[in-house]
Amino acid sequence: xxxxxxxxxxxxxxxxxxxxxxxxxxxxxxxxxxxxxxxxxxxxxxxxxxxxxxxxxxxxxxxxxxxxxxxxxx
Amino acid sequence: xxxxxxxxxxxxxxxxxxxxxxxxxxxxxxxxxxxxxxxxxxxxxxxxxxxxxxxxxxxxxxxxxxxxxxxxxxxxxxxxxxxxxxxxxxxxxxxxxxxxxxxxxxxxxxxxxxxxxxxxxxxxxxxxxxxxxxxxxxxxxxxxxxxxxxxxxxxxxxxxxxxxxxxxxxxxxxxxxxxxxxxxxxxxxxxxxxxxxxxxxxxxxxxxxxxxxxxxxxxxxxxxxxxxxxxxxxxxxxxxxxxxxxxxxxxxxxxxxxxxxxxxxxxxxxxxxxxxxxxxxxxxxxxxxxxxxxxxxxxxxxxxxxxxxxxxxxxxxxxxxxxxxxxxxxxxxxxxxxxxxxxxxxxxxxxxxxxxxxxxxxxxxxxxxxxxxxxxxxxxxxxxxxxxxxxxxxxxxxxxxxxxxxxxxxxxxxxxxxxxxxxxxxxxxxxxxxxxxxxxxxxxxxxxxxxxxxxxxxxxxxxxxxxxxxxxxxxxxxxxxxxxxxxxxxxxxxxxxxxxxxxxxxxxxxxxxxxxxxxxxxxxxxxxxxxxxxxxxxxxxxxxxxxxxxxxxxxxxxxxxxxxxxxxxxxxxxxxxxxxxxxxxxxxxxxxxxxxxxxxxxxxxxxxxxxxxxxxxxxxxxxxxxxxxxxxxxxxxxxx
Numbered sequence: 001x002x003x004x005x006x007x008x009x010x011x012x013x014x015x016x017x018x019x020x021x022x023x024x025x026x027x028x029x030x031x032x033x034x035x036x037x038x039x040x041x042x043x044x045x046x047x048x049x050x051x052x053x054x055x056x057x058x059x060x061x062x063x064x065x066x067x068x069x070x071x072x073x074x
Numbered sequence: 075x076x077x078x079x080x081x082x083x084x085x086x087x088x089x090x091x092x093x094x095x096x097x098x099x100x101x102x103x104x105x106x107x108x109x110x111x112x113x114x115x116x117x118x119x120x121x122x123x124x125x126x127x128x129x130x131x132x133x134x135x136x137x138x139x140x141x142x143x144x145x146x147x148x149x150x151x152x153x154x155x156x157x158x159x160x161x162x163x164x165x166x167x168x169x170x171x172x173x174x175x176x177x178x179x180x181x182x183x184x185x186x187x188x189x190x191x192x193x194x195x196x197x198x199x200x201x202x203x204x205x206x207x208x209x210x211x212x213x214x215x216x217x218x219x220x221x222x223x224x225x226x227x228x229x230x231x232x233x234x235x236x237x238x239x240x241x242x243x244x245x246x247x248x249x250x251x252x253x254x255x256x257x258x259x260x261x262x263x264x265x266x267x268x269x270x271x272x273x274x275x276x277x278x279x280x281x282x283x284x285x286x287x288x289x290x291x292x293x294x295x296x297x298x299x300x301x302x303x304x305x306x307x308x309x310x311x312x313x314x315x316x317x318x319x320x321x322x323x324x325x326x327x328x329x330x331x332x333x334x335x336x337x338x339x340x341x342x343x344x345x346x347x348x349x350x351x352x353x354x355x356x357x358x359x360x361x362x363x364x365x366x367x368x369x370x371x372x373x374x375x376x377x378x379x380x381x382x383x384x385x386x387x388x389x390x391x392x393x394x395x396x397x398x399x400x401x402x403x404x405x406x407x408x409x410x411x412x413x414x415x416x417x418x419x420x421x422x423x424x425x426x427x428x429x430x431x432x433x434x435x436x437x438x439x440x441x442x443x444x445x446x447x448x449x450x451x452x453x454x455x456x457x458x459x460x461x462x463x464x465x466x467x468x469x470x471x472x473x474x475x476x477x478x479x480x481x482x483x484x485x486x487x488x489x490x491x492x493x494x495x496x497x498x499x500x501x502x503x504x505x506x507x508x509x510x511x512x513x514x515x516x517x518x519x520x521x522x523x524x525x526x527x528x529x530x531x532x533x534x535x536x537x538x539x540x541x542x543x544x545x546x547x548x549x550x551x552x553x554x555x556x557x558x559x560x561x562x563x564x565x566x567x568x569x570x571x572x573x574x575x576x577x578x579x580x581x582x583x584x585x586x587x588x589x590x591x592x593x594x595x596x597x598x599x600x601x602x603x604x605x606x607x608x609x610x611x612x613x614x615x616x617x618x619x620x621x622x623x624x625x626x627x628x629x630x631x632x633x634x635x636x637x638x639x640x641x642x643x644x645x646x647x648x649x650x651x652x653x654x655x656x657x658x659x660x661x662x663x664x665x666x667x668x669x670x671x672x673x674x675x676x677x678x679x680x681x682x683x684x685x686x687x688x689x690x691x692x693x694x695x696x697x698x699x700x701x702x703x704x705x706x707x708x709x710x711x712x713x714x
Contacts, residue, residue, distance in 0.1 A: 008207065009105055011199035012701075013370040014165045021162045035320040037374045039207055061104045061153045 003053060004067035005041040010034075015062065022060045026052060040067070105200075111149050112193040118142035119186050139182035146189035147173045165365045168341070172358040176690060179354050187691030188362060195698030202705045206375060206712065209382030210319070213312050216268050216287040221252035234286070235303030243297045245290045254301030257282045262293040269307060270645035271388025311644075314392070315385045319378045323394025325665055326373035329672075333366040336676070340364040355689065362693045363679045368700040372668035375708035380661030383712050388644040389654045396640040399623050401662025403557055403655055405603040407595060409614050410563035410570055413627065414577065414648070415539040419450055421458035422520060423536030425511045434462050436533035440525045441466045443482035443489040447474060451521065454537055455491075479523060490526040491535075502526045508534060519572025538569075544648045546577050551652040555659065560598070562591045562607075562617065591617035608651055625651060657711075664711055668704045675700035 010016070016034040023032035023043055031044040041064060043053055050066050057064040101107055122138035125131040147170065154166035169192050176185035220231045222244040229244065234252040237243055242258065245251055251264065263275035266288045275291050278284060284297055287308035303309065322330075344360035347353065377394040384391050391397050411417050424433040441459030444452035445468045459466050469489070472482035479492015481500065490497055494504050494512070508524055508531050515522035515536040525532045549559055560581040563570045570584035583594050595617050598605045607614070607621035618624035618639070626639035628646030643650040679696055682688035688696070 008204050009200045011196045011203060012165065012365070012367055013374070014365065018157050018160075018162055018164055021157070021160045025160055035316075037207075037319045037378045038210060038316050040316060040320070058102070058104055059156055061108075061149075061156075063103060063105050 001045055001047060003043045003045065003048075003050065005043065005053060005057065005064040006067045007039045007041060007057065007062045007064040009062045010036055010039050015060065018060050019057055019062065022056050023053065026056055029053075105197075108149055108193050109197055111146055112190060112197055115142040115146035115186065115190045116194065118145065119190055122186075136182045139186040140177065143173055143177060143182065143185035143189050146193050147185070150189060150192060165337075168361045168364050172361045172690065175354060175358045181355065181690070184355075184690040188694045191691070191694040191698050195694075195701065198698075199701055199705060202702065202709065203375070205709055206379045206382060206705070209386055209712075210312070210315055213268075213287075213308070213315060213385065216250075216308060217312070218250040218252040218286060222246070222249075237299050237302050239299055239302060241299050243299055245284075245295050245297055247290055247292055247294065249290050251284050251286055251288045251290060251297070253286050253297065253299040254306045255284055255297035255299045257284060258296050258298050260293055260295035262295045263291045265289040265291055267388075269311070269388065270647075271386065271650070272645045272647065311385070311390060314390050314642075315381060318381050318391055318393040318396075321393030321395065323373055323377050323398050323665065325398065325669060326377070326394060329369055329373055329669065333370045336366045336369070337364050340680075356683065356686070359683050359688065359690045359693050362690050363676075363683060363697055365697065366676070367697060368668075368672040368675055368704045371701060372672040372704050373665050375705050376661055376664040376668055376711060379708045379711040380657060380664065384654065384657050387650070387653060387657070389650055389657065390639075390642040390644065391654070391658070392640050396623060397658050397661055398665070399604065400606065400641060400655055400658030401660075402604045403606045403623060403658075405558040405560060405598050405605045406552055406651070406655070407560050407562050407591075407598070407605055407607045407617065407621065408579075409591075409607075409609040409617075410561055410565055410573060411539060413608050414545050414561065414573060415541050417539065419454040419521070419537050419539050421454055421535055422538045422540060423515055423522075424458075424533065425536070426533040427505070427508050427511070428530050428532045431532045433533070436525050436535065437462055438466070439487075439489050439527050439532060440491050440523075440535055442469055442484050443472060443480050443491045443525075445469050446472050446482075447480055449474070449480075451523070451537055452480075455535065488528050491523050494524060497524055497526055497531070500526070502529055502531065504531055516568070517572075519569035541573055541576055542648050548648040548652045549577055549579065551649075552655065555652070555656060557655060558603070560594070562586055562594055564588075564591075588614070588616050592620045595620045606655070625654065627651070661711055664708060668707055671700060671704055671707065 013036045016036050019034045019041065020032045023029055026048060028048045029043055029045040033042045041057065054064055118138050119142045122135040122142065125138070126135040150166045151170045154164055154170045157164040158167060169188065173185045173189050176188065218234045221234050221237045222229055223232055223237060223241050224244070237253050243253055243255060247262070257278050257280050259280060261279045264278050264284055265275045266285065267273050268287050269285050278295060285308060286301070286306040301307070340360055341364055344357045344364070347360060348357035377397060380397055381391050391400065408414055421437070424436050426433055426436050437455070437459045440455050444455045445466055456466065467484065469482035469484045472480055474480050475492070475496060478496040479490065482489045490500055490502065494509065497504055504524065511534045512522045512524065515534065520536040520538040523535050523537070525535060552559060559579050560583065561570060561574055561579050562583050564586055565584060567584040570582050574582040586594065591614065595605050595607060599622070605621045606623040606625055607617050608625045608627060609618050623640045625641045625643065627643045627650070641654050643654065675696065679688060679693060683693060
């Protein structure tokens with residue numbers, strides 16, 4: 001499963017690694033990719049709740065929302 | 075009385091818990107929390123500085139500064155700790171160590187200033203960056219939410235992506251078009267500026283294509299859905315823009331390689347400085363400037379702004395690399411037919427030759443003869459004639475002679491439209507006047523045909539693929555930008571030369587096969603040119619692939635162009651070619667400016683710190699300022 005989150009608060013590319021790291025350590029997440037330029041966060045996982053993903057990004061220090069545009073293949 | 079008290083208590087209690095909830099939500103929202111902490115620590119610092127320097131107070135203002143450092147630092151330290159638990163060495167950790175160190179050696183002002191500037195800077199940067207990302211959000215907002223369809227005989231609202239393919243969608247005036255589709259009924263003007271960047275609404279009647287995200291302005295239209303949800307031009311544009319903004323430009327990759335060793339090197343330098351000089355403040359200041367902020371942000375901020383700005387103008391650039399390439403173009407190769415010209419022959423000249431024959435008559439009889447023909451030239455004659463008179467009767471009988479023309483009969487009249495050989499074959503005498511006009515038109519690169527009625531030559535028609543109105547202006551603008559122009563065409567030398575002469579293009583290569591177009595591009599590249607190619611159709615594909623930059627025009631609705639071209643122009647407008655190259659140049663220049671600003675700042679800070687001229691608060695201030703300068707410079711592109 002793939003979930004797309006968007007954050008409008010990324011201000012320094014150093015946060016990319018932080019968020020990817022934190023999401024990657026969530027149980028059930030197989031891959032997390034953060035795009036600094038657009039603030040798009042791609043998470044591949046096996047059914048982790050949206051809330052858990054948002055909370056994780058929040059703990060790193062950024063607000064994120066689930067993207068309204070559905071990802072490819074959904 | 076007791077009731078009243080109870081009521082008040084309840085109200086008060088509810089108020090308290092509501093207030094507590096508000097605080098809790100504020101606290102759990104990282105952005106609000108940071109804003110709150112930055113404001114609080116900023117106030118504390120201001121009070122402390124006033125007390126210390128204006129009121130001459132001693133002692134307690136320092137405690138306020140310590141408190142400010144703790145207030146702002148708490149959030150930074152928390153995030154540092156969270157990252158550390160993930161075994162990630164973050165910038166926050168550097169700032170925390172520096173702040174704690176500063177407090178340990180009694181430099182409360184430095185600690186307060188560093189933590190406050192870090193929070194406040196991040197807030198300002200995120201706020202400003204949001205502007206550069208806004209174009210994409212604008213596109214996302216365009217995606218319409220609902221559509222009106224008829225199901226089980228009733229009109230119902232459904233979500234836009236639930237419309238079934240081939241279902242008929244009703245689009246009312248003022249409504250957003252929810253799907254890609256073909257108009258089956260109704261007449262309206264549609265504002266397509268979101269897709270094509272063209273501000274003038276486009277007339278739509280039955281058979282016309284409409285795109286999701288455009289706005290129906292005038293009348294009710296019914297549209298058969300051909301693309302829904304992810305399968306719309308708008309969705310593909312959004313995806314393309316997003317991927318393009320995320321794709322790294324060559325400069326960015328270079329900077330990131332630099333940044334990868336920059337931070338560890340600064341930390342090592344800091345530890346080394348501490349070991350050698352025992353100067354704690356110097357070591358801590360080095361930590362502060364260890365974040366390569368302006369450097370890593372310099373290129374992406376320009377790329378996002380440049381690509382976003384272009385997208386808004388209907389110019390889709392595939393990514394940072396293509397943006398940089400487009401900025402370096404020195405030569406533009408143009409296909410003739412369909413690119414410089416409209417790609418559709420039109421009747422350009424009507425010369426009556428028989429006494430008493432008017433231009434309308436020449437056209438009328440030619441059209442009658444051509445009424446049954448499928449030939450492209452016939453189409454252009456019919457179009458011209460229908461503009462003159464309402465009804466063109468169909469010929470009673472007609473015969474086409476390939477390469478010569480057409481003969482037809484109508485109401486007892488014999489009509490012939492074609493070459494002198496055709497007329498000679500029919501025994502119609504051509505006069506010297508007719509031959510002279512024919513020759514003149516052909517020298518202008520036009521196709522010329524004689525029109526004869528019975529034994530009489532009525533006149534001559536000149537037909538040509540006319541040059542687009544904006545072609546000359548585009549070429550002038552590109553030449554102003556220092557870009558050379560070359561025309562590559564499969565058409566014959568005479569026609570190509572006539573068009574090139576009209577447009578002032580001196581480098582014309584005519585009669586080329588698709589592979590020869592590709593060879594021409596390669597030859598230009600060997601001469602040291604960075605070559606862009608504008609073309610359409612299959613025959614340009616090899617040349618487009620060989621060029622450093624392939625540009626496709628009129629890409630709205632043609633998915634292949636959006637997917638494969640390096641730059642796709644949504645509108646069928648040549649001026650967009652010049653605009654795309656111009657915007658790319660501005661962006662490339664912007665990237666270079668930002669890299670210079672960032673490198674200069676980093677060097678100056680490093681020299682300043684080592685020379686002992688820059689201290690913690692100052693270092694942090696310059697660092698945050700340089701990030702802001704780079705972001706603001708990138709944002710200029712949004713208004714370019």
